[in-house]
Amino acid sequence: MKTDWSPVEVLRYARHDWLNKIQLIKGNLSLNKIDRANEIIDEIVSDAREEANLTNLILPRFATLLLTYNWNNQRFQVDYEVLDVLKCEYIDDEGLAQWTDDFFACLNASIKPYYENHLTVTIDPQLTGTRFFFDFRGIITDIGQIEEFLSRDGFLAVVNQEISDYELSLEVFFSSK
């Protein structure tokens, strides 16, 4: 996991991401699709709110991993959803980020390259604890390797897991007690 992002690097990648969005607006305006341009703007604002929500969980290392992962040209793209905004400071951020990074590395090595692989991370913070859902869609080429990774005594409890050739669903839970 790259942790030493310089401000200039972060700004370069962020600029690239934002410019792609701006180009989408521009493209639709040039086709006179004003309604579609407005929809895209609403999506952008909503994505930015989601990014702010992720940051407000106060899991900076974990957030950095999710926010920067797609800049590394991996075999799958990550997006995320935060269902509620409660501070998750009782979670070991460093440990969670490290586990997630290891899991991402294992997943990356177990799927078909140059294919539309996609992972959605859903974070559901509640008063009693926080649930993380990892939902993958794509082509898994080495289920055994993922199962082996998940069966290791790890730092976090996998509550639920389902793996097939095309899907993986994982649920992990951190109690706040």
Next chain:
Amino acid sequence: MKTDWSPVEVLRYARHDWLNKIQLIKGNLSLNKIDRANEIIDEIVSDAREEANLTNLILPRFATLLLTYNWNNQRFQVDYEVLDVLKCEYIDDEGLAQWTDDFFACLNASIKPYYENHLTVTIDPQLTGTRFFFDFRGIITDIGQIEEFLSRDGFLAVVNQEISDYELSLEVFFSSK
């Protein structure tokens, strides 16, 4: 000078800046001012190119200072223009960033607060050396303090300087030889 920006912090400020631009587009679209929205998009793309040019000078500390300065709520706003893109690696980036930061601190302490104070930094890299122009418009309340700062034996040569109550122009030069 704050140098330990975390990726999450940089992204938060960048997000805020970009969302302001998106809101400008959205506002004009809602007024059906499509031409104005397109102009704003062109300005955004042009600003992003300028930001990339600044980064490509390979003066990362100096670039970081300019790119993050407005996030600190100072008495003046900074913008910048890069007239040509040549690598300026012969310049001591650390020294330039430190001098500029000291100069900004002196300027900040010598001007009227809560006023539209504005500083434009123009960077003109040529084969023989690089010129930096600092052009301030606003209200200067302590010319003497700025003159004292500039008269100190500093790390860089001030080629030209003009100061009045409302303006300051400064030209500094680094030879590439």
